[in-house]
Amino acid sequence: MMTLERKDSARSLQVNVVSDDSVIVAGYASVFGIEDKGGDVVMAGAYARALNALKANGGGVKMLWQHDATQPIGEWDTVNEDAHGLFVSGRLLTDVAKAREAAALLGAGAIDGLSIGYRTVTASKNAKGQRMLSDLELWEVSLVTFPMLPEARVTAKSEGLPLLGSCAYAEALRRAQQQLAT
Numbered sequence: 001m002m003t004l005e006r007k008d009s010a011r012s013l014q015v016n017v018v019s020d021d022s023v024i025v026a027g028y029a030s031v032f033g034i035e036d037k038g039g040d041v042v043m044a045g046a047y048a049r050a051l052n053a054l055k056a057n058g059g060g061v062k063m064l065w066q067h068d069a070t071q072p073i074g075e076w077d078t079v080n081e082d083a084h085g086l087f088v089s090g091r092l093l094t095d096v097a098k099a100r101e102a103a104a105l106l107g108a109g110a111i112d113g114l115s116i117g118y119r120t121v122t123a124s125k126n127a128k129g130q131r132m133l134s135d136l137e138l139w140e141v142s143l144v145t146f147p148m149l150p151e152a153r154v155t156a157k158s159e160g161l162p163l164l165g166s167c168a169y170a171e172a173l174r175r176a177q178q179q180l181a182t
C-alpha cells in the first residue's frame with residue numbers, strides 16, 4: 001500500500017477577489033533548501049519529473065481542503081518550480097460550499113497555509129540526519145491551518161488585478177456570498 005505524505009509549508013496566505021467573484025489564491029506551496037519541522041529538506045528540482053509527467057499526460061495537481069481527498073475546493077491553474085520553490089496559483093470554486101468557507105477563513109486570517117501531498121521517490125540523509133527530498137511525486141496542494149515550514153512565505157500574485165486589503169476583501173466576500181445565496 002502506497003502512503004501519501006504531506007508537507008505543510010507556507011503561511012500568511014493572501015487572496016484576491018476578481019470581478020466575477022472568483023477567489024484567487026497564490027503562493028509558494030514548498031520552499032527549497034529549508035528544513036521543516038519534520039527534519040525534511042526539499043531540494044531544487046524535486047518536482048520537475050512529476051510536473052513534466054503530469055503535463056505529458058494532461059493531468060493536474062488537485063486543490064484540496066486540509067488534505068481531505070473528499071473535499072476538493074478549487075483548481076490550481078499554475079504549478080511551477082522556480083529557483084525559490086514550488087509556486088501555485090489557482091481559483092477557489094465558489095459554487096462549492098467548502099470553498100466559500102475556505103474563502104471566508106482566508107479573508108479573516110483564520111487559515112494562512114499551504115501544504116503539499118506527495119510520495120517520496122528519491123531521498124537521502126545528510127550528515128545532520130535531515131532527509132533530503134530530491135524527487136517527489138506531487139499529488140495535491142491543500143489549504144491548511146497549520147503549515148509545516150513556517151519560514152516559507154506565501155505571496156499573492158494578482159495577475160494584473162489589484163490585491164484587496166482585508167477589510168475590502170471581507171466586504172467583497174460578503175457581497176459574493178450574498179449573490180451566491182440568491
